[in-house]
Amino acid sequence: MAIEWNDSLHLSHEHLDDDHRVMAALINKLYLSVNEDYGKSAVAAATRELLMFSAAHFGHEKGLMATHDYPELTVHLGEHKILLDELQGLIATIERDGGPVRLATVEFLDDWFAAHLRGADARFAAFLAEAGVRPVSS
Numbered sequence: 001m002a003i004e005w006n007d008s009l010h011l012s013h014e015h016l017d018d019d020h021r022v023m024a025a026l027i028n029k030l031y032l033s034v035n036e037d038y039g040k041s042a043v044a045a046a047t048r049e050l051l052m053f054s055a056a057h058f059g060h061e062k063g064l065m066a067t068h069d070y071p072e073l074t075v076h077l078g079e080h081k082i083l084l085d086e087l088q089g090l091i092a093t094i095e096r097d098g099g100p101v102r103l104a105t106v107e108f109l110d111d112w113f114a115a116h117l118r119g120a121d122a123r124f125a126a127f128l129a130e131a132g133v134r135p136v137s138s
């Protein structure tokens with residue numbers, strides 16, 4: 001269900017944490033639009049907003065990884081692609097079917113977000129910290 005920000009999602013990297021907070025808010029906005037049955041166009045708009053922000057954030061992470069020769073770059077980008085593909089598929093489904101979107105359809109977001117931040121993104125933030133390129137959050 002809705003994502004509650006907590007310490008397990010905090011990576012002590014100011015820029016990444018800021019982006020992740022926005023992503024969590026956009027996921028929650030999408031949940032709300034589905035849960036409150038705001039209608040097809042509102043759900044599609046919320047999904048597009050999340051897709052566009054996620055793509056920009058992933059581009060930022062990719063640039064950082066490339067700059068610092070991060071060894072897990074390919075695997076990490078594969079996880080990003082899963083989310084982008086799911087969101088694009090969701091938009092296509094909404095546009096094709098036109099019916100109400102069920103909450104079960106968007107529940108993968110919560111799992112993907114928590115698993116990616118606690119796993120792949122946490123490892124990347126630790127790598128940056130070790131490389132001495134971490135901006136420290138307040």
Ligand SMILES: [Fe+2]
Nearest residue numbers: 016020061121
């Ligand atoms: Fe991230």
Ligand SMILES: [Fe+2]
Nearest residue numbers: 061076120121
């Ligand atoms: Fe990531």
